[in-house]
Amino acid sequence: MSIMKKFVNFYLLIVVLFIIVGLSGFSSSKKENPEQAVEEIALENTPGYATMRAIEAMTKEQQLENAILDIQVIPKPNEEIVIVEMQSSEFMSLDTLLKDSYNMLIKISDVPQITEFTFIWQQPVNNKNHVALSMTFDRAGLDKIPTVAYSDLASIAKDFKQ
Template sequence: MKKFVNIYLFLLVVFIIVGISGFSFSKNENPEQVVEELALENTPGYATMRTIEEMTKDQQLENAILDIQVTPKPDGETVMLEMQSSEFMSLDTLLKDSYNMLVKIADESQIAEFTFIWQQPVKNKNQIALSMTFDRAGLDQLSTVTHNNLASIAKNYEQH
């Protein structure tokens, strides 16, 4: 009986060691993948893109992102965020969601210009419902207006 217990314990220890070593080896990333990730992190505009993505997650809008474009320029970054709304979202709801995002975006000093484009499905095809562009001056004035008055500080405001 003692021999059986010793064999059982030996096998148990072997399985634990194999499991731990297999788990630790699976964590090691492919060196090429690590290099690609480092290259991305050093790409101009990548940090801003990730920040915008995190902001949409904070607003529970992460499934609504269609496109994020960040263009680095000498005076700051130009950002274009294209979002998908449901066909039932009103203009007021789009403005509220935009305003909540813009409040956070205004805190990002590296953004010189920000464009918001909202698309809605119409007859199974996406169409632009609202587009707004804000320069740095408009973003700095954001705290002085409500969501209903975004057009007054926007560089470009088009309701389609």
Template sequence: MKKFVNFYIVLLVLFIVLGLFGISITNDKETEDVIEKNVLENTPGYETMLAISEMTKEQQLQDAVLDIQVTPEKNNEIVLVKMQSSEFMTADILLKDSYNMLVKIANSPQIAEFTFVWYQVINSENTEVLTMTFDRAALDQLQAVSYKDLATIATVFEQHSELK
């Protein structure tokens, strides 16, 4: 009977050792990274989010992006970008920066609606100072207008009274 118990103990230890060895082999960091990359690439709106992030980084010297939200619809995407401006930026500068980014963004045909929300510190509070929303028709018109005319083609254009 004692040999029988010892045999099962040795067999149990062998299974535990093989199990731990198997877990250590399959717990590969590269496998996790590949799975995570595949999941992100197949996430709706992820490609648009990366493209917009790159476009905004090219335009801004500092890391001004607060948030990028992409809402997928049937065949289109609705994009919201929240940006932080410095307290020295004027409405004219914000419009120029927005226009330069919008021209690049307009080349993405899957974007049905695009909204810029600019924030600026006013009286020690981060305040929404400029909001602009453009539908697909307005994005298609960008090449025909200047940055000064963004308010005329935007479906929503709100400017804070403190913005110079």
């Protein structure tokens, strides 16, 4: 009987070792790919990338039915120029576009490295997108945003086209 008991103990030991090796292999396979980590670090160190992610987060907070079509960040020494294209619904009025823009611009104006910001609103007409509103603000205009009403955005914009 003692030989049988030794065999069972030996067998259990081998099963436990297989389980431990299997679990450790499974958990190590979930770790990040080193190449992917290098890519992410490279992206985060790319000029303008942090601003692009911040702008994306700020605009997503305000969106209900609007979608981001494009975010461009043009990095320059000690400054960044940002262009954001948004998709509106075909039924949005100028007043609604200005309100939505203003709510996003309040947060965007707090980012000091942005020296110029352009909003371009696209609106579908006959299944094609057309620019419904375009506004460009320089740093002086961005600094004034918290002091004006949304209806006065045109007065502080460097460029305003509807």
